[in-house]
Amino acid sequence: MKAVPSGAGRYIWCQSQLVWLNMAMAARLEDLEGAFSANQSGLTRYSAIALGEDCAVILALALTNEKPLPTRSMRPSWALERIRDHPLHDECWSLIRSFPADRSNGEIREDCLKLVRAVREIVGEVPDGLTNEGLFPGVALARDWNKMVDELHQESFFPKEWIRSAAPKSAAT
């Protein structure tokens, strides 16, 4: 048995956020694959930047247990600062910085997949909610984390309108 490295609520909040971000990378990876298959350099680079940001934020949450997360535009610099001594810092920065035109889409894709694999070796694998096989396991995992977050009175990674205390207007009429 091991103790968590911060207060229970803060630890669970950070872990739930990183699991959610980890699951959301499925959409980025799908964009990357689609772009690679169609030789779309712009989408390849856009996806690589986003994956670099996501990986940096996931690592920062795992390493620092810091909350809150800043707004999306602030996250690359926020996360890179917090993982500056981590072995994967340069790989994250390389993707966030992006690549000149002479870097091939295939090389960028390989860089992305390598980084995502390395990050998931550290924080764990998650179901791919974009596949038939992964959809329900993904929902189940998200629900488990949400219940834990709720138990510790932390703010959910789900948008607040999704959780039970806030029924959408259309459901109330």
Place this chain on the structure above:
Amino acid sequence: MVQPEQPAHPSGTAHRSSLDEVEARLQAYHQVGFKEVLGAITYLRDEGDAVICGGSLTLGLGNRLSDLDIVVAGQVSAESSRIPLQHWVSSLRVDAWKLHRDALGELVERAEEALDAEGPIDGAFGDIFEEADLKLLHRVAFGILIDGTELRYTVSRSYEAIAGDLLVREYAERARSVALLAQIALAAGSWVAATSHARLAVRSALHASLYANGVAFTGDKWLRERIDAAAPALVDTHEIFSVLPATPDLAKTFTLDAVATVERLSKLDLSLAALAGQVQFDAGDLRLHAVGDRWFLVSLERDSLWELTSGEAETWRRVATKGPWSCVGDDEAAWVLSFDLSALGLTKMRWARGLPVAELAFDQVALT
């Protein structure tokens, strides 16, 4: 006052595919056509409704992994689904929304009100469901009718013109915000934040330029492909700022050049002096506490605490004690503190007013 009815989908939109072109892409990628797609969503349909396809595949973009967005809108359904229902047709993922046409009509009216309002667009649509509705507006406005009856609304302009103006204003306001953050990040010595915001400012201004020139909604991720296909004159501007500098010594030039580029594209004055009086920083429940000779900022709502230097504490006491604050143009310490708090996610920027489309003057861009 009753307005004449307008078709939701005026013909001749720049850079929107024809139905045949979209179907050819579905065939090429997935060996399916609209017949199969319509078959999969038959259960959602009521008599007389419209079936509209939207998203990247209908805009001359997308690839074999892109999903197809379908909106089923009519007068029979009593409820509107705000989260899409996912279907698979062979290897094609189809996300379908079922909406009452009145819900769409209300959304367009709200969009028009937001465009007429003084306040910024950001947050004007309330909660996340309403933001999701807004994305639906774009799907419908720039989508293609596959089957059923054309939607017609009693609004003063076409759906597409309203959605287009909303995009111009939203991206122009976004460019203004991130251009400000880029400059104050530079002042704070955060060169990665400065350059990443500078790149984002250019991207936002390019989006606004495209939409101001009548190009259909692209979505953030398709910017480069859209420029390649529709506005090659903007390619160089995109490329110059697409890769961040590798070292801090190049950050200042990169950032200031990017802000100047956004100013050139938008005709907005984005200097700190010009923006200073327009924006406030709101730190919510953050309070400064002195403990001996140490200083702590505490947020009970966020269950968090930060230690300040005595210099930072002095600046906080000078500018932030009384609630939301503005920075005077040359008060660098105030700007730096405001940036540092924003970089930690502790402040929200609140703009005094939005950027009405009539005040924006994006250059005419040659479209192919």
